[in-house]
Amino acid sequence: MDYDPVRAEDPELGEILTKELNRQRDSLQMIASENHVSQTVLKAQGSVMANKYAEGLPGTRWYGGCEYADELEELAIDRAKELWGAEHVNIQPHSGTQANEAVYLAALDPGDKILALDQNQGAHSSHGHQAYSAGQFYEVEQYGIDVDTGHVDYEGLREHAEAFEPDLIISGYSMHPHIVDWERVQDIAEDVDAYHLADIAHINGLVAGGVHPNPVGIADFVTGSTHKTIRAGRGGIIMCDEEHASDVDSAVSPGSQGGPHMHCIAGKAAGFKEALSPEFEEYAQQVVDNAQAFSDRLQEQGISVFSGGTEVHMVLVDLEETHPDLSGLDAEEIFEDANIVLNAQRVPGESNPDTWNPQGIRFGTPALTTRGFDEEDLRAVADLVVRVLDAPDDESVRESVREEVQVLCDENPLYEDLL
Numbered sequence: 001m002d003y004d005p006v007r008a009e010d011p012e013l014g015e016i017l018t019k020e021l022n023r024q025r026d027s028l029q030m031i032a033s034e035n036h037v038s039q040t041v042l043k044a045q046g047s048v049m050a051n052k053y054a055e056g057l058p059g060t061r062w063y064g065g066c067e068y069a070d071e072l073e074e075l076a077i078d079r080a081k082e083l084w085g086a087e088h089v090n091i092q093p094h095s096g097t098q099a100n101e102a103v104y105l106a107a108l109d110p111g112d113k114i115l116a117l118d119q120n121q122g123a124h125s126s127h128g129h130q131a132y133s134a135g136q137f138y139e140v141e142q143y144g145i146d147v148d149t150g151h152v153d154y155e156g157l158r159e160h161a162e163a164f165e166p167d168l169i170i171s172g173y174s175m176h177p178h179i180v181d182w183e184r185v186q187d188i189a190e191d192v193d194a195y196h197l198a199d200i201a202h203i204n205g206l207v208a209g210g211v212h213p214n215p216v217g218i219a220d221f222v223t224g225s226t227h228k229t230i231r232a233g234r235g236g237i238i239m240c241d242e243e244h245a246s247d248v249d250s251a252v253s254p255g256s257q258g259g260p261h262m263h264c265i266a267g268k269a270a271g272f273k274e275a276l277s278p279e280f281e282e283y284a285q286q287v288v289d290n291a292q293a294f295s296d297r298l299q300e301q302g303i304s305v306f307s308g309g310t311e312v313h314m315v316l317v318d319l320e321e322t323h324p325d326l327s328g329l330d331a332e333e334i335f336e337d338a339n340i341v342l343n344a345q346r347v348p349g350e351s352n353p354d355t356w357n358p359q360g361i362r363f364g365t366p367a368l369t370t371r372g373f374d375e376e377d378l379r380a381v382a383d384l385v386v387r388v389l390d391a392p393d394d395e396s397v398r399e400s401v402r403e404e405v406q407v408l409c410d411e412n413p414l415y416e417d418l419l
């Protein structure tokens with residue numbers, strides 16, 4: 001596939017797509033929630049399934065002509081069941097946020113209580129931030145991270161749950177460099193008679209690849225995005241036991257969405273097939289090995305890494321002590337100028353009151369690992385990061401870093417056949 005038809009018919013749009021392709025090729029994508037999907041997934045997402053209305057479920061659609069949409073959706077569901085061992089899968093959520101909102105609709109009544117991780121300590125905003133519907137329709141309280149160890153404060157969670165008596169406890173996070181103890185959260189949820197939602201948006205690829213424990217079969221509901229470590233293109237997914245199947249299905253549609261994005265479901269099917277291969281296990285392991293090599297090298301050079309390292313795919317650098325004058329947003333901008341793309345992130349426990357300009361920066365290895373980076377490459381990237389941090393005001397340092405980034409990118413080419 002290439003973008004030629006678009007460039008020929010619509011040069012203005014074609015140019016934008018080409019610039020984005022080259023940006024992804026020639027810079028280091030280290031946003032922990034991003035990845036590069038295969039050309040198979042791209043092609044599936046760009047297929048004629050984009051034209052099809054298929055509201056309803058396979059076999060019970062509101063529209064005619066759904067024979068192949070049915071086959072597709074069943075294929076995607078079967079592959080998801082095989083990947084994560086779920087009894088029931090709804091593959092229609094447009095994104096991870098929609099998946100969470102559908103679970104709230106399925107499991108809760110307005111005014112019910114949600115206990116989620118502190119928004120400033122790694123929760124996703126869809127876990128009850130006031131700007132999201134969950135924050136407005138439900139009563140939300142927050143548990144915390146033990147900032148010394150970086151792990152969830154499970155004892156604190158238990159005490160909070162016993163006092164608050166929530167209807168739903170949410171585990172699974174956007175910024176958490178540790179393995180989550182699903183059973184421990186489930187025990188707490190059962191003891192206070194709450195449902196447990198495990199949101200594995202970030203880590204479902206690590207779970208599928210066998211390098212993170214699986215909450216499916218433990219938590220009542222498991223949700224995720226499909227474009228992060230699982231590398232199956234944009235979208236969301238919900239998994240649960242049969243007992244919740246019909247509530248979940250009707251909460252997704254018509255409860256909170258219209259017609260499913262069948263082209264995205266085609267992307268999910270394609271990505272799930274790739275994730276079922278033995279190579280995907282190697283990929284998942286390499287993602288974690290790369291994150292650890294990167295984090296070790298940063299720390300060897302005096303950079304402060306939150307909780308001293310990582311067990312997953314993300315590394316949170318705390319700038320407070322080493323770079324008190326450099327805010328997370330400034331760092332994000334400076335790194336982008338050096339062709340290293342990452343995001344500013346709040347560090348659990350940081351006292352800075354400006355939540356929009358935190359003192360941390362979050363790095364992730366899923367995208368670089370996809371394009372072939374190994375531990376040695378990640379140590380080289382860590383050295384570049386240190387050079388930028390050592391001279392944040394020096395434009396010439398960034399220029400030489402850009403040149404070395406280009407060498408690393410050329411050694412690990414991306415989408416070689418795309419024009």
Ligand SMILES: *Cc1c(COP(=O)(O)O)cnc(C)c1O
Nearest residue numbers: 095096097124173174201202225
């Ligand atoms: C990324 C993420 C989501 C969903 O994000 P979408 O952009 O809506 O797919 C949900 N939960 C967590 C923990 C996430 O990290």
